[in-house]
Amino acid sequence: MRSVILAASRDNRVKRLIASAPITRSVVKRFIPGEAPDDAVAVTRQLVASGLQVSLDHLGEDTTDQQHAASAAKAYLSILERLATEGLTPAAEVSLKLSAVGQALPGDGERIALNHAHMICAAAERAGTTVTLDMEDHTTTDSTLRILHDLRKDFPETGAVLQAYLHRTEADCRALAHEGSRVRLCKGAYDEPESVAFPDKHEVDLSYARCLAVLMAGEGYPMIATHDPRLIAIAADLARAHDRKPDTYEYQMLYGIRPNEQRRLVGLGNTVRVYVPYGTDWYGYFMRRLAERPANVTFFLRSLATRS
Ligand SMILES: Cc1cc2nc3c(=O)[nH]c(=O)nc-3n(C[C@H](O)[C@H](O)[C@H](O)COP(=O)(O)OP(=O)(O)OC[C@H]3O[C@@H](n4cnc5c(N)ncnc54)[C@H](O)[C@@H]3O)c2cc1C
DSSP states (O other): OHHHHHHHTTOHHHHHHHHHOHHHHHHHHHHOOBSSHHHHHHHHHHHHHTTOEEEEEEOOOSOOSHHHHHHHHHHHHHHHHHHHHTTOTTTEEEEEOGGGGTTTSTTTHHHHHHHHHHHHHHHHHHHTOOEEEOOOSGGGHHHHHHHHHHHHHHOTTOBEEEETTBTTHHHHHHHHOSTTOEEEEEOOOSOOOTTTBOOSHHHHHHHHHHHHHHHHHSSSEEEEEOOOHHHHHHHHHHHHHTTOOGGGOEEEEETTSOHHHHHHHHHTTOOEEEEEEESSOOHHHHHHHHHHOHHHHHHHHHHHHHHO
C-alpha cells in the first residue's frame, strides 16, 4: 500500500485526479493549514502563543527549471522577513527542501541550490532565526550533506535531517553529533530500495533508537522528529541518562498529527517544534502523509465516496 501511494505521488495523472476532487481540500487541510503566506503566519502565531515552536516549509520539490528555483527561494526570503516583522522569530524557523531551489536541475543543480540556500540562511540570520535542510530520497543524501557542510561554514546553526530507515544513517549520526550541530532525526518518508534502506518497519524503529542513542550521547542538539510513543519515551530516558537539560534538545512533530501529545510534552517543560507546510504545491507532501498511515487512506477514500 505504502509503495503504491508513494508511486502515485509521482504520477501526474493521479495528481490531476486527486488535486481536482473537491473533497480533497478539506482532507488536505488537516495536514496543510493554508496556501498563502498569511495562513502560514496566522497558524505560526497561534502555535507560538500556545507555547509551541514552528518550522515553516514553503511547499515545493523537484523543481525542473531555474525560474521556479529562484521563485521558491524568493518565497523563503519574503516569509523570513514577515516572521521577523511579526515578532515570531526565533520561535519560528524554516525548513527547506533543496530540490525546490534547484538541486535536481541538470548540470550545476547542486551549485544553484547551494547559492539559493546560502541566500536563505543569510535572510534567516538577519531575521534572527535558522534554517533546517529537509532530507529527500536517498539519491540526494550525499549532495544535501555536502551543501550542509558548505552552509555551516558561514551559518553553523544550519540544521541537518537524517533518516533512520537508511543503512548509512547511524554512521552519519556519529559524524554529525558534534558541538553546535543541529540534527533532526526522522524515520524517513520516501519509497527506498532494500539496497539502501531497512524494508521492515520494526527494523526502522530499532535503527531510530540506535541513532537517537548516538545523538543524545553526543555534543550536538538533537531534534527528535517522531510521533511514535515508544521512541518519544526512549528519548526522555536517554535525556535523563545523559543529564541533558531541556534546552539541549527538542521534539518535533508534523502539523495536524498528535496535537495533544505536542501539548503534553510542552507541559512537561520540553521544547516542541511543529513542522507547518504551506503553499499551493501540496500534492507530494499530502501523499506522503497518506502513505504513512493506512487509516488516512481509508478516511480519504470514504470522504470521496460519500461526497460523490
Ligand atoms: C518535524 C518532522 C520533519 C520531518 N522531515 C522529514 C524529512 O526531512 N525527510 C523525510 O524523509 N521525512 C521527514 N519527516 C517524516 C518522517 O520521516 C516520517 O515519515 C513521519 O514522521 C512518520 O513517522 P513517525 O516517526 O511519526 O512514526 P510512525 O510509526 O509512522 O507513526 C507513529 C504514530 O504517529 C502517528 N502518525 C504518524 N504519521 C501519521 C500520519 N501521516 N497521519 C496520522 N497519524 C500519523 C500515528 O499515531 C502513528 O501510530 C519528518 C517528520 C517530522 C515529524
